[in-house]
Amino acid sequence: MTQEPFITLAGVRKGYRTGSDAIPIFTALDLAIPRGDFVAIMGPSGSGKSTLLNMLAGIDVPDAGSLKVGNYRLDQMGETARSSWRAHNMGIVFQFYNLLPMLNAAENVELPLLLKPLSAGERRSRVAKVLDLVGLSGREKQYPSMMSGGQQQRVGIARAIVSDPKLLLCDEPTGDLDRKSADEVLEILALLNRTLEKTIVMVTHDPQAARSAKRTLHLDKGLFVEEKRAA
Amino acid sequence: MSTQIKQTLVMTRVNFSTLPRRVAISLSMVLSIALVVAVLAGFLAMANGFEKALSSAGSPLVAVVLGGGTNQETGSDIPADAIRSIQSLNGDIGVARDGSGNLLASRELVAPVEVVGTQGLSSATLAFRGMDVSGLAIRDGIKIAAGRLFAPGTREIVVGARLATDFPGFGIGDTVRLGTVDWKVVGHFAANGSAFESEIWGDVDAVRAAFNRQGQVQSLRLRLIEPSSIAVLRASLATVTPTPLVAVSEADLYAAQSGRTANLIRLFGWPLALLMAIGATAGALNTMMSSVSDRTIEIATVRALGFGRLSACLATWFEAVALAVAGAILGVIASWLIFNGWQASTVGANEASMGFRLSVDRDVMLTAGLLGLAIGVIGGALPAIAATRLPLMVALRARG
Ligand SMILES: Nc1ncnc2c1ncn2[C@@H]1O[C@H](COP(=O)(O)OP(=O)(O)OP(=O)(O)O)[C@@H](O)[C@H]1O
Numbered sequence: 001m002t003q004e005p006f007i008t009l010a011g012v013r014k015g016y017r018t019g020s021d022a023i024p025i026f027t028a029l030d031l032a033i034p035r036g037d038f039v040a041i042m043g044p045s046g047s048g049k050s051t052l053l054n055m056l057a058g059i060d061v062p063d064a065g066s067l068k069v070g071n072y073r074l075d076q077m078g079e080t081a082r083s084s085w086r087a088h089n090m091g092i093v094f095q096f097y098n099l100l101p102m103l104n105a106a107e108n109v110e111l112p113l114l115l116k117p118l119s120a121g122e123r124r125s126r127v128a129k130v131l132d133l134v135g136l137s138g139r140e141k142q143y144p145s146m147m148s149g150g151q152q153q154r155v156g157i158a159r160a161i162v163s164d165p166k167l168l169l170c171d172e173p174t175g176d177l178d179r180k181s182a183d184e185v186l187e188i189l190a191l192l193n194r195t196l197e198k199t200i201v202m203v204t205h206d207p208q209a210a211r212s213a214k215r216t217l218h219l220d221k222g223l224f225v226e227e228k229r230a231a
Numbered sequence: 232m233s234t235q236i237k238q239t240l241v242m243t244r245v246n247f248s249t250l251p252r253r254v255a256i257s258l259s260m261v262l263s264i265a266l267v268v269a270v271l272a273g274f275l276a277m278a279n280g281f282e283k284a285l286s287s288a289g290s291p292l293v294a295v296v297l298g299g300g301t302n303q304e305t306g307s308d309i310p311a312d313a314i315r316s317i318q319s320l321n322g323d324i325g326v327a328r329d330g331s332g333n334l335l336a337s338r339e340l341v342a343p344v345e346v347v348g349t350q351g352l353s354s355a356t357l358a359f360r361g362m363d364v365s366g367l368a369i370r371d372g373i374k375i376a377a378g379r380l381f382a383p384g385t386r387e388i389v390v391g392a393r394l395a396t397d398f399p400g401f402g403i404g405d406t407v408r409l410g411t412v413d414w415k416v417v418g419h420f421a422a423n424g425s426a427f428e429s430e431i432w433g434d435v436d437a438v439r440a441a442f443n444r445q446g447q448v449q450s451l452r453l454r455l456i457e458p459s460s461i462a463v464l465r466a467s468l469a470t471v472t473p474t475p476l477v478a479v480s481e482a483d484l485y486a487a488q489s490g491r492t493a494n495l496i497r498l499f500g501w502p503l504a505l506l507m508a509i510g511a512t513a514g515a516l517n518t519m520m521s522s523v524s525d526r527t528i529e530i531a532t533v534r535a536l537g538f539g540r541l542s543a544c545l546a547t548w549f550e551a552v553a554l555a556v557a558g559a560i561l562g563v564i565a566s567w568l569i570f571n572g573w574q575a576s577t578v579g580a581n582e583a584s585m586g587f588r589l590s591v592d593r594d595v596m597l598t599a600g601l602l603g604l605a606i607g608v609i610g611g612a613l614p615a616i617a618a619t620r621l622p623l624m625v626a627l628r629a630r631g
């Protein structure tokens with residue numbers, strides 16, 4: 001049975017304008033990611049990895065071409081529609097965690113649930129469940145400033161999966177972590193992919209991080225230049 | 232609770248908990264709004280106090296008869312034979328009479344006198360009113376607070392309580408030179424803080440003699456039976472004398488005068504306050520723009536998570552309004568502490584100085600406070616919109 005890919009990019013063009021200069025990043029990018037995949041995207045700085053991830057997250061839009069995630073044509077949706085799509089269909093993990101400093105761990109994780117019609121009790125039990133999943137139960141009341149980078153990133157992952165999206169997008173999730181913390185985070189991501197069947201797209205500079213993924217795509221000068229399958 | 236409200240609550244919490252990062256600029260917004268509010272409240276309190284002083288001077292039960300084609304005491308002149316004709320009127324002319332059937336009337340004239348103030352520097356023109364002894368009984372709310380009333384035909388005077396405190400040399404027993412002669416102060420009178428408290432009262436004939444205005448009467452004050460009796464009086468006046476005389480209620484007389492001056496104060500105060508408000512609005516805009524850029528990462532992060540634009544917009548706007556409310560409250564409190572009851576003086580009726588107290592009442596506070604609020608509402612609107620336009624890509628780049 002051939003299944004339609006979960007994510008499909010076809011002929012995507014994207015560039016930025018700075019003043020009068022147009023900087024093209026992608027001219028015709030094609031990509032297909034099946035459901036349940038765990039893809040690492042590598043490439044030199046400025047090759048467009050974050051730009052691609054932003055488009056997959058519905059934060060940015062292609063200038064031309066089609067971008068489909070699940071049943072949604074993100075390239076055809078307006079900002080408000082993409083905003084609500086983000087709330088229900090993907091989780092995002094940032095390099096610098098992006099936790100709100102004034103909220104404690106549980107409150108940070110709860111943020112995406114505020115976008116759903118859930119009772120306070122339901123929200124609390126879901127938050128407890130994902131914090132347990134990332135190994136942080138008991139730290140609900142801690143504020144980001146009292147946590148290590150690795151712990152903060154695990155809170156970030158808990159926040160990304162708390163509303164149970166199919167798609168998880170990570171932009172250099174281990175970029176700011178030491179080896180040990182990075183390995184813990186990667187282990188969690190691999191676990192989420194294996195047991196909860198999350199489709200994960202992870203941008204990384206770290207070859208060791210890429211090894212956690214099922215396959216690695218190399219981006220250079222706006223094109224995927226090689227693909228490596230994990231052994 | 233709708234998700235929209237929950238989002239806005241979180242964003243509002245972000246706003247207020249990040250406020251310490253913007254203490255200086257937020258404080259400058261609060262203070263500039265407070266200043267605008269206090270300035271406007273000051274002017275309104277002045278107009279308000281002025282109106283109160285004059286409106287409590289006028290009684291609807293006192294008719295003021297004026298002649299010479301004017302409706303103010305200044306410039307009015309009633310011929311002696313007209314006075315005699317009025318006093319000899321029989322029957323009901325709407326005016327109260329004493330036990331022996333005489334009209335309750337007081338012939339009055341006002342002479343401007345120069346008096347040196349407390350500092351020795353500022354001198355003021357005061358109203359020296361000559362009147363019949365009955366002038367006191369005719370008026371409402373006049374009390375001899377100390378001493379006694381002047382005796383008819385003597386160079387004795389009573390002075391308003393406010394005047395006595397504002398100017399030296401008006402203690403009971405003091406002798407004051409007014410016009411060409413010396414006068415003895417025999418009493419102080421209180422008049423509910425009204426404009427009369429800035430006047431000097433003496434015997435009508437003594438005043439006429441001292442200021443070389445023999446035979447002159449500027450106004451005839453009559454005690455009406457009831458406020459509506461003024462119509463009866465007007466009809467009677469038309470029959471007695473060929474001289475055109477007008478009768479106005481004392482309340483209307485002072486209301487007209489207070490209205491003019493109070494409006495003048497407001498006319499000056501409002502544009503000044505509005506001009507300052509424009510400046511403060513620009514300041515508020517600047518403050519809130521920096522608040523938005525200060526919260527860029529937080530806003531972009533939650534927007535990336537799926538939060539809507541409205542929450543960032545409303546929260547920014549709430550912050551602006553909250554700071555404006557703080558400024559308005561501060562301004563109102565400051566204006567109340569500084570201005571309320573503050574003694575001021577101005578040229579009032581009869582081209583003479585008139586003392587009054589600034590009055591910061593509920594209406595003044597409300598009006599000035601609302602202007603302060605408007606500064607936040609307007610100044611915060613554009614930044615609130617700007618908060619919805621932040622590029623979300625910064626969330627992924629920024630070090631939190
Ligand atoms: N908002 C923007 N405006 C203008 N140029 C941009 C913008 N965002 C990205 N770029 C440019 O687009 C190119 C690709 O940027 P992108 O962030 O996608 O690269 P990257 O592969 O993620 O790099 P890095 O490894 O350094 O994170 C870069 O040259 C960058 O300068």
Ligand SMILES: [Mg+2]
Nearest residue numbers: 049050051171
């Ligand atoms: Mg990048």
